[in-house]
Amino acid sequence: MKRLIAITLLIGLMQAGFGYSLLNREAGDMVRNFDARTAGMGSASVAGGLSLLDGVVNPANIGLMDAALQLQASAYVAKNNDDRSLPMYNFFDSYVGDATYATNANFFDDYTFALKYALQLDDLRLAVALSHRPVVNFYSEYDEQVRNDANSNYEEYPPIIARNSIDGKGRIQAGGMQIALSYTDMISAGIGVNYLYGDTSLRRRIVWADAAYDLVSGSTNLQDADFSLKRDFDAAIQLSGGITYRVSQRFVLAGSYTAKTELDATLSGNENGVLLDSLATASNLHDAYDTYTLPAEIRAGVRYEPRNIMRTYFNADVRFVKWSDVSSRYDDVLNYYCGVEHRFASSLPLRMGFMYETTYTTVDEDGIVYGQEITTPGFSLGTGFAVLPKVTVDVAAQFNYRTYECLDLFMDSFYDYPELWNEIEPADRGWDKPDTVKETTVGLTTSISYKW
16 A cells, blocks of 8 residues: 555654654664663763663763672663544634544563673773663554444444554664773773664554445455565664763763764565565665664763762763754754762662653655654652662663654545445545644663672
């Protein structure tokens, strides 16, 4: 079905902090919450990273950790709610509000682990860490029922005439090594080398229900739509570097850089049983999806420890994302992260954080293509405790929310069979009447660390 492919091509390239959004089913969601302590402090960790997995953000951090041997594992579970509504108008063509027509709630998970060993050489410390982590998550799920306008005058549910679904899978993962050299716990410099690999698949289906076959004469007129696209990414190397400097006992400055990385992809798939390379639109699909780009990022951060009776940490990061690496239609942006940790007399910490990210999606409005800016604020809470003298557990809960507009995922003209409707004549809605999407994500990060 040509219109199904066309809809797929118009989806933007966007990546978010807490992620697993249906909006990002082609571009995937960046996975950033590796460590629970960091997640509880708004993901601010460039200078304030005290956990092993913070070395992924700034490789220099592992050089300032006292433990000779350190292991850490982390799990992230997220629930994503996606509510879609369409605008409603009265008899006088005046807007009266939005009516929700689809609600989806899905759970997703990711896992990370790391190992570090440090060698002390007088005033110098050489630290090496190995890690395995998800970089981009492509998982997404969507289900929608299509009903006609029968029985509406009798306070009964109209029959289901079709079921729509989207099913996305796959990840880009990284096997990484971080190396850092520090001097007297005052300054540390590090580099990171990550081996990126992975694949992703996306399937979109429209399946007619029995009620539709009963209503339409000659059931052969009804054809299900089934479109699938699979991308196998060629492995690529991602480079990063960072430096951390302790200005005083209470103040730390740090910065890090991650280079732009491109992964080539081999495409395969089919539309209603017809292989991808046999489709007339195959060349357009190759142009849109045969390369995946991770933009360059520059991070700067501070950590401050005020003169409190009880130990307190304040972390703040600024992240410069070069979105122009992904598309010339996007502007480069600054994202902000901050958090505080306050330890009580029992050493039980209370952590709070805030983050504010700006990302982009691509919009095609009557042949005019442009980048649409979308902002995502997030909040977090966390704590931690020791289960053994050398083993600690940290937990954090994160919440983010955003609202945006988009075109209908499944255009109404596909269901335009006169026998299916009483008074309605299905027609595609454009950007004059877009869908409104309200999306929330609640995530729980748990980390366990061992230091020796």
